Amino acid sequence: MNAIISAAELASESKGPNPPVLLDVRWQLTLATAAGQPPFDGRAAYEAGHIPGAVYVDLDTALAGPAGTGGRHPLPDLDVFGAAMRAAGVRADRPVVVYDGGQGWAAARAWWLLRWAGHPSVRVLDGGLAAWSGESATGTESVEPGDFVPRPDSIPALTADDAAVLAREGLLLDARAGERYRGEVEPIDRVGGHIPGAVSAPTTENVTPDGRFLPAAQLTERFDALGTSAVSRVGVYCGSGVSGAHEVLALAVAGIEAELYVGSWSEWSADESRPVATGPNP
Template structure:
């Protein structure tokens, strides 16, 4: 199944006999919970999911957005109506970062059918509502490990043996600026691959063939193991999604730079080259 769904395809699915569970995961770094915006206007039937509280654990040694407590994540998914035998569609405000985090977590915990709305809420052409849904609770039972996950040591090793992509902006990768974390730079051996280049000017994902060519040019081949990190494991999930659209499996380093850079014993590279 394709990892993304168009607005027209979603509208048809919602009008069909077995509509998907719809999750609204609007989120912006540094802003408070966006539930008030959800309550003002959302796609009919969508349930709000709080990224900080339900898709991540508390910030700490594992980074700003470590894996969530499995019980908390499971309870949120069940309350939203998620079950293994029902499709799930996730959307956010625009660039797919937050939606992809939910998509990746559901895939990692074994859900067989999850897609992200291509272009996010901005692409939706149907009506919006302020009416809050009352979903029938789901029975989703997580089975973690269904897709690959990297820790810090695994990311360091993959940067040397395979392809580790850094999904942050180029200036952060090069170490020119670091607005959030302790130190600027990148994991030695990682290749710069900003998520902004996954999207076309209309805010939607580039065609699969274009994405495949992009990642091939960065070093992804059929024989290459691929991993991705970012600042805290959110935008990297969008890169995993883009790779999936391109037909390339990849592992997520959830702790990402926020975890890596917090440990002074770990090496830091700067400049435009992987090193």
């Protein structure tokens, strides 16, 4: 099954015999809030307008555990995650479509996490809510509870040690902005730079200005130039396992399997014993 779905396809499937469960996971990474401006509130945005039938899922509390030694967005507690998915109506026998406000990072995190937890059919709405031109709903939705029970490790997740090995023996892509990879700036973590041997591949270069993914052929060409065709394993990391999931999704659109290092730079850089490289791609 394709990893993404267009708004037109979603509209059609929603009228079919087995309509997908819809999850709204709007979220924004806020590095700094302007004076007098409150931080982004995904739930408020959802209640102000969403695709009919969608249920809001909070990334920070349902799709990640508390920040700590495992990074800013480590894997969530399975009981918490499973309960959130069932409350949102997720079932093992129904497809799931996830969307966010258009950037795609949060939706990709939910997509990856559900696949890691064993759900057989998950897709991301290409272009997010901005691509939807159908009816909208306000307030909250009442849905029948689902029966989904997570089965962790249904797809691989990299540890810090795994990522270090993959950077040497396979291909490890860094999905962050190039200036963070090079160590020129670091707005969040202890130190700038990248995992030695990793290759810079900003996930923002996988999409068009409106947030839709580039055609699969273009993505394949891009990733081939970065070295995917020369290795048997590909891994991805970012700052905290969110934008990295978006790169894993882009790789899936291109037909390339990749593994996510969930702890990413926020975990790696917090450990002063781990090496840090700076500068451009090797």
